Amino acid sequence: MLLALALTGAIGPFATDTYLPALPLIVEEFRITASTAQLTLTAFMVSLAAGQLVIGPLSDRVGRRTLLVLGSVGTALAAVVCALAPSIWILVLGRVAQGFAGAAGIVLSKAVVVDVGRGAGVAKAFATLMAIQSVAPVIAPLIGGAVVPFGGWRSVFWLLAGLSAITVVGVLVAVPESLPAASRRTGSVLSTVSDMRGVATHGPFIARVSVFVFTFGVLFAYISASPFIYQDMVGLSPTAYSVAFTVNALGILVSNLAGARLIGRFAPEKIMRTGVVGMVTAIVHLVVVVALSPAGTLGLAPVTVGFVLLTLSVGLVLPNAAALSMQATRGRSGSGSALLGAAQFGLAAVVSPLTGLAGPHSVIPLLVVMGACAVLVVAATWAVISRPVRAT
Template structure:
């Protein structure tokens, strides 16, 4: 990324201390956020777009609901494993090449899903889809760390969440629309087309952000040393666990919602898409409130407050699910509050974690993403094992948010984190 042209030839000390992202103009930052947001969106689209079709897939392939949910688990497992592989690779060879190869893999796997004859084949191809989508996710996060730190990174991630938030808003609704015109296989045709668009946008619009002099060439042993150094940082470990548990609460909702709202509450595929999108709107609104909150509070303070509110909302959700109080509205309102809490937690936990290890941004982002999607991959089948009703979904959501609060207190200890300095008068928003 080129910095904006300066009106003065010698840079002041303050200007020399700015990160590459802070030297960008507002227009450059906006273009960057749009490109990175599209990259991050491929993961949620891959996960969410076929959700309205889960009951139909089970009927057509003659398998139980819990088995169909394993295809979601496979996608999340691919996202987790792919980030562990691609993150260190991107630290060694740069960001662009792993990104382009990963998106190409996603396209091929999507085409394979269109032709899948049985659930086993579909599940395996969904793992490959996740591996490909992982490249876009981890590279986007690493690029943010290449260009920004601390408060600026948290604000940039909040802007990314706005773009990313359009994916869960549109994905189930788009999936429901596709299902009115074709079968569930048509969903994967659309995902393949989206992958082609992302590949073109990345090749044309995203420059390399990791210069050769900052690349790491330690090989597998060097990667293991980097991982060991990261895992010895108690605060970093706590932050990635918090991000994973917040993601687990979201994926418990993702994996169970289609059965809860369509089978238990009788919504059709289009109505379900609308309800799912409404929850995503709350998540988007929270990410944008986060930008304003960061003008008054530190990322650690916002994270702690969001998780406390999310745990309370999760327990109310579980109570309403068990007792049936409030009917559908009794489920939706606390559920939307949990999603809003996640919208505040998810930008700040990664920003705090990545700001601690800028020299290994790709590996740090990979571990972060692997934990996020790995814990999410565990949450999905747990919901399936507990049942397809609202109580099973609510129990996993509440557990994720409550355990996240325990991790914050025991490992992160946000009251001990140094506040982000508000230097240089730079506005990252």
């Protein structure tokens, strides 16, 4: 079941990371600017966030499985629309639909884990789930780099359509309904809004979600800036960059797997705190590297050391922060998962353009964004540790 859930939640990384090498070809075919082509990324991220706010609370009332199936089917159909798009605006609309439908896998995979798990088992399941899902950003750039040169940018969407079709089969075969009718929420749309407000204003939930979201902000800032850092400042080729990005992404996979084994021996809060310390150390290391490097250039080895430490640390924080967040939803896991996911991808949409404000040859905006997010993570972590909450 975890494998099927991980696959439904991996559509987001696949739909972004495999797609990045295709942007120049889209600019050329439709004769548009790069910023217009990037609207397809922004539209996807915004729709991915908005879809979770709708699908998560709805699943608390109608159940998880049907929405998972419909989301996977919708993602496949939207990918076909994108692959056949005759204009940039049809492509943007297809990406909006793909993001909204793909939100089902992201928000409901977390909710299902909470439905069937208890206590430390939830944190372990989240670590395992994220370990499987973290394979996506490891292989997605390599797949995109291999497919686009031979099949063009449309081939990426045919690939995503096929992957979505596989998720439909996986959900039908391996994922039972995890929320029985007796446990579902009832009431009107107003009561749904009330449920979300109740979760969103619950102090322990806010603290735990803040750790997760701002840690993801640090990670996404790195992802957004990494092509410019490695290619324009370090001097790597696009192929060498893909290899470097994959090596760094392996850090998340390794720490997710290690974290899953540590849960049961150590409290999730302690593992999360260790990851936060490592993340702050990585950012300080990167600041020192930039301060000691000639303007506009960076060395491959010191930068990679910093980024590998960063991804290793993030891999310890995210699954435990997610598990602790979901345990603080007070029985409203669909609404809680929706709020967590919407905040996560909403912040990602904001962070991405900020890292490039000073151009491709400056890393200062990246460090500022990372530092600001890290400060908020430290404050939220302190709040989590000082105010423990009983699992629900």
